[in-house]
Amino acid sequence: MTLRRVVLCAILIVLAVVVEVTVLAPLDFPGATPSLVLVTVAALAFAFGPVTGSACGFAAGLLIDLAPPATGTLGISALILTVVGYALGRVFDSDSRPLVVTTLLTAAAAALAILAGAVLGGLLGNPRIVWGDVPVMILTGALYAAILSLPLVPLVRRIARTFVPEAFPR
Amino acid sequence: MRDSRRPRIVLAVLVLISITMILLDLRGGASGPLGPLRALGATVIGPLERATASFVIPVRTYVQSVAGVGDKDRIIAELTAENDNLRAELDTVANDKARIADLEELLGLIDVNEYVTVPGQIIAVGPAQGFAWTVTVDAGSRDGVEPDMSVISGKGLVGRVISVSPSTATVLLLVDATSTVGGRLAGTSQIGIVSGTGRQDALQMQLLDPLAVVDVGETIVTFGSEGDRPYAPGIPIGTVKELRGTEGQLTRSAIVEPYVDVSVLDIVGIVLRAPDRPDRTPITPGSTSTQGSP
Numbered sequence: 001m002t003l004r005r006v007v008l009c010a011i012l013i014v015l016a017v018v019v020e021v022t023v024l025a026p027l028d029f030p031g032a033t034p035s036l037v038l039v040t041v042a043a044l045a046f047a048f049g050p051v052t053g054s055a056c057g058f059a060a061g062l063l064i065d066l067a068p069p070a071t072g073t074l075g076i077s078a079l080i081l082t083v084v085g086y087a088l089g090r091v092f093d094s095d096s097r098p099l100v101v102t103t104l105l106t107a108a109a110a111a112l113a114i115l116a117g118a119v120l121g122g123l124l125g126n127p128r129i130v131w132g133d134v135p136v137m138i139l140t141g142a143l144y145a146a147i148l149s150l151p152l153v154p155l156v157r158r159i160a161r162t163f164v165p166e167a168f169p170r
Numbered sequence: 171m172r173d174s175r176r177p178r179i180v181l182a183v184l185v186l187i188s189i190t191m192i193l194l195d196l197r198g199g200a201s202g203p204l205g206p207l208r209a210l211g212a213t214v215i216g217p218l219e220r221a222t223a224s225f226v227i228p229v230r231t232y233v234q235s236v237a238g239v240g241d242k243d244r245i246i247a248e249l250t251a252e253n254d255n256l257r258a259e260l261d262t263v264a265n266d267k268a269r270i271a272d273l274e275e276l277l278g279l280i281d282v283n284e285y286v287t288v289p290g291q292i293i294a295v296g297p298a299q300g301f302a303w304t305v306t307v308d309a310g311s312r313d314g315v316e317p318d319m320s321v322i323s324g325k326g327l328v329g330r331v332i333s334v335s336p337s338t339a340t341v342l343l344l345v346d347a348t349s350t351v352g353g354r355l356a357g358t359s360q361i362g363i364v365s366g367t368g369r370q371d372a373l374q375m376q377l378l379d380p381l382a383v384v385d386v387g388e389t390i391v392t393f394g395s396e397g398d399r400p401y402a403p404g405i406p407i408g409t410v411k412e413l414r415g416t417e418g419q420l421t422r423s424a425i426v427e428p429y430v431d432v433s434v435l436d437i438v439g440i441v442l443r444a445p446d447r448p449d450r451t452p453i454t455p456g457s458t459s460t461q462g463s464p
Contacts, residue, residue: 021294055184066207070296070304075192082181128300
């Protein structure tokens with residue numbers, strides 16, 4: 001992994017985490033908070049493949065678990081986003097993938113991530129999970145992720161091509 | 171052709187690290203092996219959140235005010251009506267005030283407005299899908315904030331501080347499912363335990379006396395903890411909205427509507443210390459005025 005790639009991923013991930021907790025979460029959207037972090041991980045995974053995808057997912061998840069006011073168990077988001085980054089990174093030849101495919105995959109990943117977070121939290125004894133709210137969270141979370149991914153996935157791909165051209169051999 | 175096994179190895183390693191962290195964190199919590207990592211994270215990310223919030227908050231306020239523009243006329247009408255009523259009541263107040271001041275002095279009660287607080291702006295909120303009702307404020311240990319301090323707003327109790335970094339503090343809101351507060355009915359002095367439900371419009375109060383007479387609309391204030399930590403006494407929590415269970419039933423509870431709306435929190439106060447409570451003076455029968463301790 002080249003230095004430029006690491007720097008690009010780090011900047012985008014930190015930005016996404018900070019914007020999610022300071023801007024999106026306080027706006028109190030109905031249902032889930034739009035997961036900018038998950039969409040960013042998805043976009044990086046689509047651009048760079050499964051290795052960078054899982055590494056970015058791990059780093060982003062760890063940051064979410066550490067960024068104040070997080071109180072949950074450290075590692076849960078890291079685990080979920082690692083798997084998300086890996087799975088979406090398998091769709092590496094995304095230049096041939098139409099936007100509709102990346103959007104649907106991101107939405108599905110967001111839905112599964114919320115479900116996995118609630119189930120893992122429940123299994124690990126988190127007393128906070130309101131199960132009645134989980135279906136709404138999943139639906140709204142998937143919707144927000146789809147909307148965010150429409151501009152972000154192409155944008156991140158373009159930034160990646162400009163900033164790390166060696167990762168895209170012609 | 172790249173090594174096709176490399177992605178899977180990376181995945182396996184990262185998943186194992188994550189699971190190890192989960193297990194370590196479950197064992198130790200804040201004081202466990204990952205405590206320093208958490209503290210480091212808060213110390214590094216906290217200032218980033220502060221910096222972002224400093225130019226994001228004006229925009230956020232604007233968006234919220236645009237979203238609430240339809241309510242404005244209704245609120246103005248309500249406030250005008252309320253104002254008229256209050257003005258009418260005001261005439262009788264001066265007399266009552268003098269009596270209340272006398273009685274309060276007699277009982278050694280304290281005024282909520284006398285709490286010494288540090289103001290804090292809310293700069294970050296946890297994602298809703300985490301189900302934790304926690305927020306970050308831009309005041310930290312450098313400002314004298316410590317864990318287990320009460321957090322209040324102009325309307326009443328907001329929650330308590332659960333962790334601090336040098337420049338930020340994390341506040342557990344009343345409505346969080348892990349939050350419990352000792353509450354007292356302001357009218358009857360019945361006590362109970364007020365816990366969060368995870369929903370932002372309702373708290374649950376478990377009454378300790380099954381025979382307690384409780385009316386809908388009664389005010390609940392904090393009972394107060396020893397040394398005012400985590401909850402200082404006399405802070406308004408909310409009003410009784412609904413009663414569950416009948417009188418005499420072993421577990422009676424009330425649904426309480428909190429005064430503080432967590433979705434529009436902006437600036438809060440962290441209680442550094444409650445006002446000095448004067449020593450209670452003994453009241454002797456027949457005496458017309460109260461004396462200091464002998």
